Amino acid sequence: MSAVESVLIVGTGLIGTSVALALREHDVAVHLADRDPGAVRLARELGAGVEWVPGGPAVDLAVIAVPPQYVAGELLALQRQGAARHYTDVASVKALPLAEAVRLGCDTASYIAGHPLAGRERSGPAAARADLFLGRPWAYCPTAATSPEAVETLLGVIKLCGGEAVRVDAEEHDRAVAVVSHAPHVTASAVAARLAEAPETALGLAGQGVRDVTRIAAGDPALWTGILSGNALPVAEVLEAVAADLNAAAAALREAASSRDEAMARVTELLRRGVAGTGRIPGKHGGPAKTYVTVQVLVGDRPGELARLFQVAEEAGVNIEDVRLEHARGLPLGAAELFVHPQAAEPLAEALRAHGWHVP
Template sequence: MSESRRLEGQVRVVGSGLLGASIGLGLRAQGVDVIVDDVSPAARTLAIDYGAGRAPAEGDDPAIIVVCVPPDVTAQIVERELHDYPNALVTDVASVKGAPLRELLGRGVDVTRYIGSHPMAGRERGGPISARADLFVGRPWVIAGHDGITYRRAAALEDLILDLGATPLEMSPDDHDAGVAVVSHAPQVIASLMAARLRDAPDASLGLAGQGVRDVTRIAASDPALWVQILGANASTVGGVLREFRADLDRVIEALGDVSHPGAMRVIAETIGDGNQGVARLPGKHGQSKTFAQVVVRVDDRPGEMGRLFTEMGEIGVNMEDLRIEHSPGAQFGLAEMSVVPEHEERLVDDLIRRGWTVTGR
C-alpha cells in the first residue's frame, strides 16, 4: 500500500469512459486493486489495456463502487450495483445529482449505501484513450449527501477523492445542480451557439480568429449525445439561467440598435463591467479568488523555445499560475500569455527583457 494512501479494499468502476478510466488510472497509481466493468466488452478491454484496472473475477468484494455511466441510466446501474454487492458503498459521477436520487427513491431503493458525487474535471475528448491519472488533481469533487446515509458510511468516498488528489466539497443535490447550471451547463449551450455562428463564416473571417473566440468556443467540441442527457436531466434549472442570459442579451441588442439613444452606451459599458466582476470571482489557483497580472511574451516558432521560456522563468524564480498560447496561422511566432501574481510582474518583465525576450503586453 502507498504510504499516503487512505483507501482500503477493492474499487469497482462501472463505465470505462474518460472519467471511469481516469479514476482507475489514478487509483492504480496508488496501488489500489481496481476492477473495471462496462456494458461494452471492447470498451472495457481498451480501458484495461491502458492500465485502468483488471477485469471482474469471481469473489470480487469491492469496498466502494463508482458508477460512471450516462445520466439516463445512472439510477438503473446504481440500483443493480447495490443489489449485486451488498457490502459496498456505491457512488456515481453523473453531472446531475438530484435526478438519480429522486429516481432511486421513487423505485423504493434503499439508499443507505448510496451517495452521489461529481468531480469537476474533464476534457473535450472522451474515452479511455484520453484518460489521465492526474485528471482530478486539485479539482473540486462534490459529495452530494442526503438524509438516508451517515457521514461514517460515506467516509470511503472521501478517501477515494483525496487519494485521487481532488478536493472534497459537500453540497446538497439541489445546490449542486443549481451550481453546475451556472458554471457548466449553461456555458456549454452558450459556447455551442457561438460556435455555430462559425459554420457559415467566410474563410477570411476565420483567418482572423484569435484567442478570444477560441476561449469562448473551446467546450463547443463536446459530445452532443451526452449533453442531450445532461441538459435534459437539469432542464428547468439550466432554462432559468438561460432566460436570465436572454434578458441581458436583449438589453444589449436593443442598445446596439441605436447607440446614440440616451443610456445605450451605459448599458454596453455596464454589461462589460458586470462581466469583469464575474470573472474576478472565479476561484484562482488553490481555490482562492485572486487576480493575476498578465505578461505576454513573443515566442519564436522554433523547437525548444517554450521550454527555454519555462526554464528561464524558473531561474528568475517566478511561478506561472496559468498559461495561454496564441499562434495565428502563417505567423512564425506565437504569443504566450502568462498569469503571475502582481507583485512579481515588474521583476519578471525586467528579467525577461534582459534575457532577450520580447514582452508584447502586460
C-alpha cells in the same frame, strides 16, 4: 476516513478512467467494466486496472461513471449482484439519480451521490489523466438515508484522487452547476454555432477571444444532451436570464446605431456586470481570485521552446501561475502570455530578455 483497497469503475470514459488511474497511483486494486469491450481494453492498456469479473468478492466502492439517466439502473443491477459494500456516481446531475434510485427501490443507505467538477473537451479513456482531479471540487450529496460508512468511503477516494470534497444538497448542487457549467456550455455552443455558417473572411480573422469563448462547445453533443435533460429546469432558468440580457443589449445596440448614445449605457452596464462576475470566480487555490499580470514573449513553433521558457522562469525564481498560447497564422511562431504576480513581472521580463527572448 475509511481505507479504500478495492474499487470497481463502471464506465471507462474520461472520468471513470481518470478515477481509475488516480487510484492506481496509490496501489488501489481497480476493476473495470463497460458495455463497450473496446473501452475496457483501452483503459486496461493504459494501466487503469483489470477487467471486472462479476461474482467475485465485493469491492469497497463501486464508482458508477455513466450518464445521469442511467445511474439508478446501474446502481440497482450492481446492488443485486452484491458488487460492492458502498456505491457512488460521478454524474453532473444529482437530484435525478437520487430520485430514480428511490423509485427503483435501491438501497440508498450504501449509496452516496457524487460529482467531481473536472473534465476536458475530449472524451473517452484515451483522454483520461491521473491528475484530472487535483485541487478540483468534488461534490458529494448525502441524504438522511446515507450511511456514515458510505460517506467515509467516498471521502477516502476523493482524497486519493486529489480532489477537494464539498458537501452540498442535491437540489442546490443542480442549481449551482446550471450557473457555472451547464448553461455556460449551451451559451458557448450558441456562439460557436454562428461560426458554422460564418464566411471564410470571418474565420480568417478569428483570434484567441473566440477560441476562449467557444472552447467548451467542442464537448460530445450526445453526452451533453443527457446532462442537460437531467437538469432541464435549472438550466432553462439561467438561459432565460442570459437571453434577457442579450436581448436587452441587442435592443440597446440597435438604438445606438440610430445615434442614440444614451442606449450604450445599458450595454456598458452589462459589460461591467460581466467584469464583476468574472472577479468572483475562485482562484486556483480557492477563495478570491488573485490579480495577475501578463508577460508576453514571442516563441518559435519548435520542440522544447516552452521548456526553455519555464527554465528561465525557474532560474529567475518566478512562479508562472498560468500560460496562454496564441499562434501566428502562417508563421512558425506565436505569442506566449505568462501570468505572474505583479511584483514578478519585471524580473521575469528582464531574465527573458537576457536569455535572448523577444519580450514586447
